[in-house]
Amino acid sequence: MPFSEVLVSEDTKESFDLLWGPGNEECVKSVKAEELSQILWLEKDAIALLPFDKVEPSYRILAVDREDPLSKDFNQEEYPLTLRFNYQVPPQFHITLGEMQRLVNFDPSKLTSVALTGVTALVRDTASIMEELGVLYPAGDIQDILAKADITHINNEVPFAADCPAPKADQVSLLFCSDDHYIQLLEAVGTDIVELSGDHFGDWGPEAMLHTIDLYHQQGWKFYGGGKTLGDGLAPVFLSHNGNQFAFIGCNGKGIDRYATATDENPGAAQCDFTWMIPEITRLTNEGFIVIATMQHEEVDSFGSIALQSYDFRRLAEAGAVIVSGSQSHHPQAIEYTGSSFIHYGLGNLFFDQWYLAHYNPKQHINKDKSFIDLHYFYNGKYIGTRLVPLQFIDNARPRPMTDEEAFSFLNEFYKFSLWNGDWIHLYSSGYMSNRIDQ
Numbered sequence: 001m002p003f004s005e006v007l008v009s010e011d012t013k014e015s016f017d018l019l020w021g022p023g024n025e026e027c028v029k030s031v032k033a034e035e036l037s038q039i040l041w042l043e044k045d046a047i048a049l050l051p052f053d054k055v056e057p058s059y060r061i062l063a064v065d066r067e068d069p070l071s072k073d074f075n076q077e078e079y080p081l082t083l084r085f086n087y088q089v090p091p092q093f094h095i096t097l098g099e100m101q102r103l104v105n106f107d108p109s110k111l112t113s114v115a116l117t118g119v120t121a122l123v124r125d126t127a128s129i130m131e132e133l134g135v136l137y138p139a140g141d142i143q144d145i146l147a148k149a150d151i152t153h154i155n156n157e158v159p160f161a162a163d164c165p166a167p168k169a170d171q172v173s174l175l176f177c178s179d180d181h182y183i184q185l186l187e188a189v190g191t192d193i194v195e196l197s198g199d200h201f202g203d204w205g206p207e208a209m210l211h212t213i214d215l216y217h218q219q220g221w222k223f224y225g226g227g228k229t230l231g232d233g234l235a236p237v238f239l240s241h242n243g244n245q246f247a248f249i250g251c252n253g254k255g256i257d258r259y260a261t262a263t264d265e266n267p268g269a270a271q272c273d274f275t276w277m278i279p280e281i282t283r284l285t286n287e288g289f290i291v292i293a294t295m296q297h298e299e300v301d302s303f304g305s306i307a308l309q310s311y312d313f314r315r316l317a318e319a320g321a322v323i324v325s326g327s328q329s330h331h332p333q334a335i336e337y338t339g340s341s342f343i344h345y346g347l348g349n350l351f352f353d354q355w356y357l358a359h360y361n362p363k364q365h366i367n368k369d370k371s372f373i374d375l376h377y378f379y380n381g382k383y384i385g386t387r388l389v390p391l392q393f394i395d396n397a398r399p400r401p402m403t404d405e406e407a408f409s410f411l412n413e414f415y416k417f418s419l420w421n422g423d424w425i426h427l428y429s430s431g432y433m434s435n436r437i438d439q
Helices: 010-020 033-042 124-133 143-147 180-188 206-219 230-234 274-286 307-319 355-360 404-415
Strands: 005-008 028-030 046-049 111-116 151-156 193-195 222-224 237-241 244-252 290-296 323-326 335-337 342-344 349-351 370-379 382-393 399-401
Touching (some): 005 033, 033 046, 111 244, 124 180, 143 370, 180 206, 222 237, 244 274, 244 370, 274 307, 290 307, 307 342, 349 399
Parallel strands (some): 005 028, 111 151, 151 193, 193 222, 290 323
Antiparallel strands (some): 335 342, 370 382, 382 399
């Protein structure tokens, strides 16, 4: 990444002056710590050096000499920005620092990555291609991205069914099911938790939904947003990793409630009950959980959100959800950061056959051949940032990470609809999130 200025607080400058000697004053600029983030947003060619414990979502963490602190294979010994300080304890004092006997401001054992994804529907032409080229074919270019996340979320809208017929690429009916052996694809990408709030979960009837839930139980996967009853579907699901305590909560928020079939007696997707959900999110937040709220909401064929989406997503964020993510969209939608919460109104498809729509009818379906994986990072119980991985489909089944050129064009348009603390991101000279996770 090219840059012409290095911004540092006075404390940081003094530390690196000791390590490397005084910096070039034309390049190294001292700024007030509280002003650093805002200046970075305004300065196109500037980067900053700051302690890891000062990282917040408004910063993008960069790799240095290919050593990335957020990567699984991060080597602290090779990282050139590690500062080491020795301490000496007088004999009359006894200080216990743990087995490592050191003080650190970055401990990889406190870091967690969560991958959130959009629509998965292993049906129609996607399933036909899987039958021809192999069940794992759709994941060929993104498997490592998903599998390397500590927690991987999949929004599988479609039930598995023992009597599911062979897929047809040109199926007209919108009643869907998937063959049981397609679950191998979800295994391959490292699925940990499955969202069941999708419109099509009830397509094949109660027996298929219960069968699907049994399959997830056999895999040891958590699921939420739907279940054997409405209460099961609305209830939060808890996951813990590296000391970070997560509560996933979700529902189907469409205005038409025919998709959400869960009742007190019947399985299905859970219809949103915001009068219960909002105080529940606040309760979980107050108890120390990192709340991730996802919804199957209204589908919009544009980057921008509609008023109902904005209202519902924002009120979940205001209630305390750190991440609020839309699982429903086939066209990727904008992001919004509110100061403490990250909102993504829709990620687009993960595995679903809408590539052809964008190519043969782009006037109505532009960008349905593009989508996102969102990689959210948490450290020591705190949300520290997100990396967007934009995807480009190459056929009706398989997405791949965008090239730099593709991402530049796509993100420039995407950011025109995205907000950061109430301001339009595209008005800032600097970018925010990279499509390249190895930079």
